[in-house]
Amino acid sequence: MHLDMARILAIDYGKKRTGLAVTDPLQIISNGLTTVSTASLESFLVDYLGHEEVERIVVGKPTQNSGEDSENMKRVAPFVKRLQELFPNTPVELYDERFTSVLAHQAMIDGGLKKKARQNKALVDEISACIILQSYMESCRIKKNQ
Numbered sequence: 001m002h003l004d005m006a007r008i009l010a011i012d013y014g015k016k017r018t019g020l021a022v023t024d025p026l027q028i029i030s031n032g033l034t035t036v037s038t039a040s041l042e043s044f045l046v047d048y049l050g051h052e053e054v055e056r057i058v059v060g061k062p063t064q065n066s067g068e069d070s071e072n073m074k075r076v077a078p079f080v081k082r083l084q085e086l087f088p089n090t091p092v093e094l095y096d097e098r099f100t101s102v103l104a105h106q107a108m109i110d111g112g113l114k115k116k117a118r119q120n121k122a123l124v125d126e127i128s129a130c131i132i133l134q135s136y137m138e139s140c141r142i143k144k145n146q
Contacts, residue, residue, distance in 0.1 A: 004089075006055035009051070010133035012097065012125050013059060013076050014038060018124030021133040025053070030133040049087060057083055057090055060097030060132045072112035095136045097128070104128045 005025050012019035016134055018041050020033040023124075035043045061073035076094075083092045104127040108117065115122065 006053035008056050008058060008133065008137070009033075009054045010058045010129045010136065011060065012129040013041075013072075013079055014125060015072070015075060017122055017125050019122075019127070019129035020044075021126065021129035022052075022054075023133065023137065027055075027137065029030055030130050030137065032126035032130045035125045042086070045083075046086065049090070053072060054087075054090055057087070057092045058095045058132060058136045059083070060128070061094035065094050074087075093136075096130050096134055097140075103131050105132070 005027060006028075007025055008023045009022045010030070012021075016038055017035050017036045018038045021030050022033045023030050059076060062070040062076055064070045079095055080092055080094065083090075104124050107127055108124070
């Protein structure tokens, strides 16, 4: 039996750099894809979605610990609108990213990465996107089983 499924792409949008993560086509595993400069993000996405089937795009929603939108939401909101214009047939969802950079740093420590590697902001962004994607997938599984 062949299931034709598409990837889910997660975006950890930043002022200078943006981390990207993607699932396998069966949506079982999430992997860091890359980190791109935010200035070239749009052309990267057009190219990527041009040759990969993406079912939906999940964008990290910058939220303060209180649950309020954080300052970065002012940048994320227009970006999400632009994604919806560029890819009208691909749903774009915001997903709370409150603790992803903390979790990314912890994951790097747990993974035994040396301090120099943990200071690699591009790597942190990519791992953050991966954590957004894994949390999103987990929340979908939980909803499905309720």
